[in-house]
Amino acid sequence: MSEAQVTLYTYFRSSCSARLRIALHLKNIQYTPVFVNLLRDEQTTPAHRSINPSGTVPTLFVQRPHQEQPPVIITQSLAALEYLDEAFPDQGPKLLPPDPETRVLVRTLAQIIGCDVQPVTNLRILKRVAPMGADRTVWSKDLIEDGLCAYETLASSSAGRFSVGDQITMADVCLAPAVWGAERVGVDLSAFPTIHRIAQNLEKEDAVQRGHWQTQPDTPEELRAK
Missing domain, CATH: 1.20.1050.10 (Glutathione S-transferase Yfyf (Class Pi); Chain A, domain 2)
Structure with a gap:
């Protein structure tokens, strides 16, 4: 997964987005941020809902190395944190203990x-x-x-x-x-x-x-x- 292209739909004051920002930095995973301004209701636009049907942030978008594979799109932060731990097991600390x-x-x-x-x-x-x-x-x-x-x-x-x-x-x-x-x-x-x-x-x-x-x-x- 080291060659995966990672995109994070985020808003600076979103605590759920911050969870993923911290985790991505902990695991030294490079990512591209896409900024969604919640005060301007950008999260509720049809374009954003086509990515995140809940009309929220964050959304974690991971294009795996083999481009023919569909991207992984995760719209809930706790699920995304567990995914990062499982998909990037050799990068950074384990977010979930083994036992x-x-x-x-x-x-x-x-x-x-x-x-x-x-x-x-x-x-x-x-x-x-x-x-x-x-x-x-x-x-x-x-x-x-x-x-x-x-x-x-x-x-x-x-x-x-x-x-x-x-x-x-x-x-x-x-x-x-x-x-x-x-x-x-x-x-x-x-x-x-x-x-x-x-x-x-x-x-x-x-x-x-x-x-x-x-x-x-x-x-x-x-x-x-x-």
């Missing part, structure tokens, strides 16, 4: 973020709750704190430098963007000491820095890291 007990813990932590936190705090949902009178920041903060509380409880027993031991896993790849989102809405990470410590370690990693929303080519100039 089933540790692997299921990593998947559980990743799904707390991917199923319990992100879907109910993403832009599509925030647009729907605002007309009902919900304060978007309060809504997001409460739901993020609920999810981080569950993550903290599990990770407090499994963490080393990262969420499960001392190796970055799929759980951490999901956690880092979730922490960025939590900080944006005013979550006090000191209430989650294990997560806070893991996040500090993650921020030192080159792949995490390169995947950060403030460092992307489509990040507006006024929001870029100084």
Whole structure:
């Protein structure tokens, strides 16, 4: 798979896109970004839905070395992370541990973020709750704190430098963007000491820095890291 051509449909502030950016950098997989501006509803255009029927980002598009083979198109970030781990086994760290007990813990932590936190705090949902009178920041903060509380409880027993031991896993790849989102809405990470410590370690990693929303080519100039 080393000669595969990889394309990532991404948006700088999409936490799901950030998961894949981090993973691709961790595994030293070169990719071409295609920028989809969610604020301009570019994700809902017929052209984009022809690639991603859900009308979301990210989409991982992999053209395998033999051009006669159809491309692999993955429109869900957790599935894409597992695909990268399986399709590029010799590149970078393994995102999923080899033994089933540790692997299921990593998947559980990743799904707390991917199923319990992100879907109910993403832009599509925030647009729907605002007309009902919900304060978007309060809504997001409460739901993020609920999810981080569950993550903290599990990770407090499994963490080393990262969420499960001392190796970055799929759980951490999901956690880092979730922490960025939590900080944006005013979550006090000191209430989650294990997560806070893991996040500090993650921020030192080159792949995490390169995947950060403030460092992307489509990040507006006024929001870029100084």
